[in-house]
Amino acid sequence: MSTNPRSIHRLSALGVVRMKKPGHYCDGGGLYLQVSPGRTHSWVYRFRRKGRLREMGLGPLHVVSLADARELAARCRRMLFEGVDPIEARRAERAQQLAMAARSRTFDECTKAFIKANRAG
Helix, strand or coil: CCCCCCCCCCCCHHHHHHCCCCEEEEEECCEEEEECCCCCEEEEEEEEECCEEEEEEEEECCCCCHHHHHHHHHHHHHHHHCCCCHHHHHHHHHHHHHHHHHHCCCHHHHHHHHHHHCCCC
């Protein structure tokens, strides 16, 4: 393990699984493993944008491996380098996916869903 505060890839896959004490554990490059008081593990990407510290969840450890979290953090770093806020980019992408899904529904499907949702009223 490196002692340089700016180094990356400080954590190991086995060490990540074994961490039990609540807190944030830095892998470097803005990637942190967050261990909650309930001992759940999740990945967080921290960055500063326009003087404001931001934190972006990348997913739980049981879904996102250390290697995957490093890849996601690298993508976020690239976005920041290009002047794009990764949180806003993810929101825009999700909104676009919802719009595409809504466009693919037929009028008949929409009316049935509306009637089902408002049946009690």
